[in-house]
Amino acid sequence: MELIVQKFGGTSLSDAQSRGYVLRHIIREFKLGKRVVVVVSAMGRSGEPYATDSLLELVRSNGNALPGRERDMLLSCGELISATVLCSLLHAEGISAVALTGGQAGILTDDHYGSARILEIQCERMLRHLAEHQVVIVTGFQGMTRSGEITTLGRGGSDTSATALGAALKAGVVDIYTDVDGILTADPRWVSNARPLKTVSYEEISNMAHNGAKVIHPRAVEVAMKAGIPVRVRSTFSEGEGTLVTHAELLKSQGVWYDKTVTGLAHVRDVTQLAVTQVEGPADLQLRIFRAMASHAISVDFINVMPTGVHYTVSGHDASKAVALLRELGFEPRVRERCAKVSVIGGGMNGEPGVMAVIVEALTNSGIPILQSADSNTTIWVLISEEGLATALQALHTAFGLHLAPDRGH
Amino acid sequence: MELIVQKFGGTSLSDAQSRGYVLRHIIREFKLGKRVVVVVSAMGRSGEPYATDSLLELVRSNGNALPGRERDMLLSCGELISATVLCSLLHAEGISAVALTGGQAGILTDDHYGSARILEIQCERMLRHLAEHQVVIVTGFQGMTRSGEITTLGRGGSDTSATALGAALKAGVVDIYTDVDGILTADPRWVSNARPLKTVSYEEISNMAHNGAKVIHPRAVEVAMKAGIPVRVRSTFSEGEGTLVTHAELLKSQGVWYDKTVTGLAHVRDVTQLAVTQVEGPADLQLRIFRAMASHAISVDFINVMPTGVHYTVSGHDASKAVALLRELGFEPRVRERCAKVSVIGGGMNGEPGVMAVIVEALTNSGIPILQSADSNTTIWVLISEEGLATALQALHTAFGLHLAPDRGH
Numbered sequence: 001m002e003l004i005v006q007k008f009g010g011t012s013l014s015d016a017q018s019r020g021y022v023l024r025h026i027i028r029e030f031k032l033g034k035r036v037v038v039v040v041s042a043m044g045r046s047g048e049p050y051a052t053d054s055l056l057e058l059v060r061s062n063g064n065a066l067p068g069r070e071r072d073m074l075l076s077c078g079e080l081i082s083a084t085v086l087c088s089l090l091h092a093e094g095i096s097a098v099a100l101t102g103g104q105a106g107i108l109t110d111d112h113y114g115s116a117r118i119l120e121i122q123c124e125r126m127l128r129h130l131a132e133h134q135v136v137i138v139t140g141f142q143g144m145t146r147s148g149e150i151t152t153l154g155r156g157g158s159d160t161s162a163t164a165l166g167a168a169l170k171a172g173v174v175d176i177y178t179d180v181d182g183i184l185t186a187d188p189r190w191v192s193n194a195r196p197l198k199t200v201s202y203e204e205i206s207n208m209a210h211n212g213a214k215v216i217h218p219r220a221v222e223v224a225m226k227a228g229i230p231v232r233v234r235s236t237f238s239e240g241e242g243t244l245v246t247h248a249e250l251l252k253s254q255g256v257w258y259d260k261t262v263t264g265l266a267h268v269r270d271v272t273q274l275a276v277t278q279v280e281g282p283a284d285l286q287l288r289i290f291r292a293m294a295s296h297a298i299s300v301d302f303i304n305v306m307p308t309g310v311h312y313t314v315s316g317h318d319a320s321k322a323v324a325l326l327r328e329l330g331f332e333p334r335v336r337e338r339c340a341k342v343s344v345i346g347g348g349m350n351g352e353p354g355v356m357a358v359i360v361e362a363l364t365n366s367g368i369p370i371l372q373s374a375d376s377n378t379t380i381w382v383l384i385s386e387e388g389l390a391t392a393l394q395a396l397h398t399a400f401g402l403h404l405a406p407d408r409g410h
Numbered sequence: 411m412e413l414i415v416q417k418f419g420g421t422s423l424s425d426a427q428s429r430g431y432v433l434r435h436i437i438r439e440f441k442l443g444k445r446v447v448v449v450v451s452a453m454g455r456s457g458e459p460y461a462t463d464s465l466l467e468l469v470r471s472n473g474n475a476l477p478g479r480e481r482d483m484l485l486s487c488g489e490l491i492s493a494t495v496l497c498s499l500l501h502a503e504g505i506s507a508v509a510l511t512g513g514q515a516g517i518l519t520d521d522h523y524g525s526a527r528i529l530e531i532q533c534e535r536m537l538r539h540l541a542e543h544q545v546v547i548v549t550g551f552q553g554m555t556r557s558g559e560i561t562t563l564g565r566g567g568s569d570t571s572a573t574a575l576g577a578a579l580k581a582g583v584v585d586i587y588t589d590v591d592g593i594l595t596a597d598p599r600w601v602s603n604a605r606p607l608k609t610v611s612y613e614e615i616s617n618m619a620h621n622g623a624k625v626i627h628p629r630a631v632e633v634a635m636k637a638g639i640p641v642r643v644r645s646t647f648s649e650g651e652g653t654l655v656t657h658a659e660l661l662k663s664q665g666v667w668y669d670k671t672v673t674g675l676a677h678v679r680d681v682t683q684l685a686v687t688q689v690e691g692p693a694d695l696q697l698r699i700f701r702a703m704a705s706h707a708i709s710v711d712f713i714n715v716m717p718t719g720v721h722y723t724v725s726g727h728d729a730s731k732a733v734a735l736l737r738e739l740g741f742e743p744r745v746r747e748r749c750a751k752v753s754v755i756g757g758g759m760n761g762e763p764g765v766m767a768v769i770v771e772a773l774t775n776s777g778i779p780i781l782q783s784a785d786s787n788t789t790i791w792v793l794i795s796e797e798g799l800a801t802a803l804q805a806l807h808t809a810f811g812l813h814l815a816p817d818r819g820h
Binding site: 059070073084091093 | 460465484487499770
């Protein structure tokens with residue numbers, strides 16, 4: 001009997017109408033005879049009382065003086081409430097369901113409170129409930145240490161709970177329900193004719209997630225990829241099949257690999273570019289700069305080391321600290337604020353020399369200077385001024401034909 | 411080093427100002443060098459998002475179709491949130507504290523979800539934290555089964571958690587903090603000159619609690635009484651010492667037993683009196699009536715069996731069902747709605763023949779007919795019409811001199 005894991009986020013559980021859609025998806029799969037494991041996030045949007053943010057707000061006024069262990073206990077309530085509310089809805093529909101905490105579901109983690117890693121999932125109890133034709137509802141985002149302490153997996157942790165459960169239970173598929181119709185070719189708030197993709201590879205979605213697309217948490221993708229469990233990203237609010245995420249090789253072998261070189265675009269805003277250029281300087285210039293950044297937990301990106309100096313970017317909210325650190329080291333950086341990093345992603349671009357040319361042509365024709373660029377075998381990144389972002393995304397989307405049907409798989 | 415258990419209810423934890431008072435009580439005892447265990451209820455008043463009622467409201471619209479196990483999981487969040495918020499406040503004051511769920515605190519219960527009984531308390535973990543000079547905060551109202559399921563102890567369960575922890579940890583005292591200055595001679599909303607008592611016996615407070623006074627849960631009193639742990643009922647919002655609850659014998663031996671025969675008054679409203687009187691009738695009249703009530707879970711009180719029939723009372727919300735059952739049995743009861751049961755309580759009234767005379771005189775002089783009466787060695791109950799309740803309570807309070815200082819112990 002096929003086993004399916006379904007994950008529903010906070011927005012999908014925020015009100016009675018949304019929960020009605022959630023029920024429909026669960027009951028549909030259950031009535032198909034599948035064994036159904038449902039993973040839930042804390043319900044509600046930011047600001048509503050049982051959302052994770054609101055629970056944190058309860059202790060924020062105390063100077064955040066809460067130890068990590070107790071912080072995780074507090075946060076765990078969000079998913080516990082969701083799970084029991086969903087359980088009551090299923091029972092009201094005559095479907096037997098059981099709600100399990102992460103610990104009761106057998107999700108054992110280390111004790112890094114706030115960002116715990118799953119060590120092992122002991123499936124016996126879930127399998128027993130499934131054998132009794134119960135829907136198993138598991139609180140996402142959380143687990144338990146071997147000594148019985150409640151832990152949380154960090155933001156995006158419910159996605160990771162879902163794919164990790166899928167891997168442990170050898171699920172046929174993990175469905176990640178969200179409020180969009182799958183993974184889009186670009187952010188629809190910026191590109192009006194962005195379209196949902198039928199299929200995407202683990203590598204591609206991972207690149208999208210790492211580069212600013214809010215689709216699914218990168219750790220969750222890694223877990224699914226490692227176990228080879230297919231993931232579907234789909235909408236709670238429709239019956240559409242969403243986007244299937246699986247191995248590129250599998251997509252190719254099944255003939256659903258469309259020969260587009262570029263799959264989609266992602267972007268990150270509010271990036272600050274720092275340039276330290278001095279012809280005369282200490283030999284360990286780079287080393288001293290990056291050590292200083294690392295020791296203050298400032299993430300650096302777009303690193304470009306040249307004989308005459310160093311270019312790199314930091315997130316806007318780290319910029320003033322980074323500049324201060326550089327000045328302490330005796331450097332006077334050139335600072336360019338409000339940049340955007342655009343990622344052009346495609347598993348098929350590997351070894352395709354024309355891709356960069358298309359990017360340069362599209363941006364140049366739109367009058368947008370490229371401030372910096374970088375590339376891997378599946379992604380090309382360009383740094384531009386944020387004021388050109390909408391134009392750039394639209395120009396690239398059109399240049400790569402991302403707005404055109406059919407996309408992969410059709 | 412003395413060990414103290416302090417219990418704070420929902421109202422005491424409902425806002426920042428109240429929580430400030432709570433902190434003061436904890437820190438005062440901690441700085442005296444005591445080992446402090448704090449038991450918390452769900453915070454906030456009815457209607458606020460993290461109160462027990464509000465959590466239940468989340469599933470009420472689903473026809474209450476939630477199994478008891480999951481209902482207890484849901485409700486446990488209320489205390490979990492309180493405990494972690496209080497933990498953060500203590501840390502902000504520089505005091506190390508740890509929040510423990512009922513299960514983590516070692517409170518093992520049976521699996522009667524919603525009204526679980528404590529089987530055992532394993533104190534090792536609490537003692538370890540106390541030895542490390544940590545304040546131990548325990549979620550009230552809940553425990554864990556031996557197989558790791560979350561259970562709740564039923565309403566008033568936080569009081570029971572507190573006295574049970576006091577008994578297991580051999581506490582010097584259990585302080586039950588509330589929003590009044592201890593146990594009063596009568597409900598101050600009905601008797602304007604009701605006064606707080608310095609001391610009261612377990613038996614007396616148990617009688618008060620069983621007869622409508624909202625002071626402390628009867629089960630909590632039983633647990634404290636059995637273990638001989640003194641309990642103080644006191645106000646969160648003052649430094650007053652409240653009312654000391656202990657064995658009557660102890661109070662007497664310490665010379666703090668004041669020779670008042672009556673300690674206080676309690677009352678229950680919305681009582682319906684049913685009278686079945688028929689001279690000719692089956693011999694097992696009483697049996698058939700009380701079997702019918704019991705099989706429909708209708709609590710009966712003030713039972714008065716006579717050769718010619720039966721009088722008894724039921725709670726107002728059970729009245730119409732009780733009447734229907736009586737009619738099914740072929741009886742036509744006389745129904746008197748909106749009665750009140752007044753309890754005159756005092757450990758010193760045993761064998762004092764004058765007490766009933768004072769009651770009759772006080773009520774007769776106030777023009778209030780006694781509809782029925784009953785008595786035990788520590789309590790006399792009278793049933794009156796609810797419209798006379800305020801007058802009756804005030805008249806009895808005055809007749810027994812309950813408004814006069816000094817009361818017991820001073």
